[in-house]
Amino acid sequence: MSDVKVRFAPSPTGYLHIGGLRTALYNYLFAKKNGGKFVLRIEDTDRTRYVEGAIENLIDSLEWAGITHDEGVFVKDGEIVDIGDCGPYIQSNRLEIYQKYVDELIEKGYAYYCFCSKERLDNLREEQRIKGKVPKYDGLCRSIPIEEAKKRVAAGEEYVIRLKLPKNRDITFHDAVRGKVTINTDEIDDQVLMKSDGFPTYHLAVIVDDHLMGITHIVRGEEWLPSTPKHVFMYECFGWDAPEFVHLPTVLNKDRKKLSKRQGDVSVEDFRKRGYLPEGIVNYLALVGWSPEDGEEIMTMDELIEKFSFERVGKSGGIFDTDKLNWVNSHYIKSYDLDKLSELSIPFVTKSGLLSEEEIRRNFEWYKILIDTIREGIDKLEDIPKHIDFLFGDIEITEDSAKEELAQDHVKGLLESFIKIVESHDEIDMETAKGLMKEVQKDSGVKGKKLYMPIRAAISGNIHGPEMQNILYLLGKDKLIERAEKIKNTL
DSSP states (O other): OTTOEEEEOOOOSSSOBHHHHHHHHHHHHHHHHTTOEEEEOBOOOOGGGOOTTHHHHHHHHHHHTTOOOSEEEEEETTEEEEESSSOOOBGGGOHHHHHHHHHHHHHTTSEEEEOOOHHHHHHHHHHHHHTTOOOOOOOTTTTSOHHHHHHHHHTTOOOEEEEOOOTTOEEEEEETTTEEEEEEGGGSOOOEEEOTTSOBOHHHHHHHHHHHTTOOEEEEEGGGGGGHHHHHHHHHHHTOOOOEEEEEOOEEOTTSSBOOGGGSOOBHHHHHHTTOOHHHHHHHHHTSSBOOTTOOOOOOHHHHHHHOOGGGBOSSOEEOOHHHHHHHHHHHHHHSOHHHHHHHHHHHHHHHTSSOHHHHHHTHHHHHHHHHHHGGGOSSGGGHHHHHGGGSSOOOOOOHHHHHHHTSTTHHHHHHHHHHHHHTSSOOOHHHHHHHHHHHHHHHOOOTHHHHHHHHHHHHSSSOSSOHHHHHHHHHHHHHHHHHHHHHTTO
């Protein structure tokens, strides 16, 4: 399928929703697997919801996730530009194109001018609700002769343009996820295609754009499934072949409700700020509604591309499980390039106030060992400060198990040996740290848990944690002596 062409067409209404990123990802995986193209188009015809800077954020979020588009809207040298043969790729720059096609629908009798006021429409919907009916337009203006309608338009009367659906007709289409879908036109509204402000609605713009841009597969959220018969009918009206339809299950929270801000993080930006890695987010999102045939859960982008198919996308909503996301992300943190992970972690550490960036840069090799030491225990980068704070300032022994270890009779003498051995070295570099406990064992005669547990408790505050040699190296000579002396003096 070398002619495959898909598009992701978000509205610039704020930060990219995590569900939107999944839609973009599935488009991208399908395009790449089939040697096709992936287009980024901006659907900004609802000017009331436009947010300044949202387009730049959308592009930045996709690039961060490694989801790169082949044509469409890009940011170059701080400017939003079109790259490709089918532009403009921002709908507000295509108004003349939409006007041409809506005029064609009117001339063919597939659309009509509607002069109903907002007040009338509101009253109509309220009346229908009271009667238990589904609110929809009653077709009052369908029968206005075209010549009369044009005169009213020329006279300056406000209007919209609506699609004229046939009465009581079954419209059937195939969906790659749901199979054969049939909806009767009596259940559907005469959709507004052109608003009174001269901007098209989604329903007109999406049809025109997808056709003119050569889109072969429309991959979007299932909320658009009820509107698809209108779109299928419009393809017929224009005499165009309809593309393949793929409606993805909604991303749900654990309560099986649509993921929303009321339940916590929902934007890609939210997850970035908490220190999730792009590889972790992408890997996990792919699994929210889809699974590979081999049941594998940890996959690189290349592996996702190789294994992806719409046949294995589920019909029911995909549950967004933060615990599972943390598990996947922790896998990538454990295996990430150390230099890269250390760089990414810096803003999270400096924000905590534990270290300044200048201190980190000055001791970067030490810092890399610090990050390598604690990464086994973290799910996301925002967790780092609470895992490294035992290195800074004074510590308090609060764990009962640590207190029990330090209460043993031999501990005072053990700490005296420990302090003596540490003092005997000019510095505690990594090589020294590796052999330090053997020296303490030889000097004190204590070994095993009775050696390691009390010293670990004295210098770190608890009896569990990273490798002992790393703690010794990271704390350094002065802090080791200071902490051991403080505990010894309490015994």
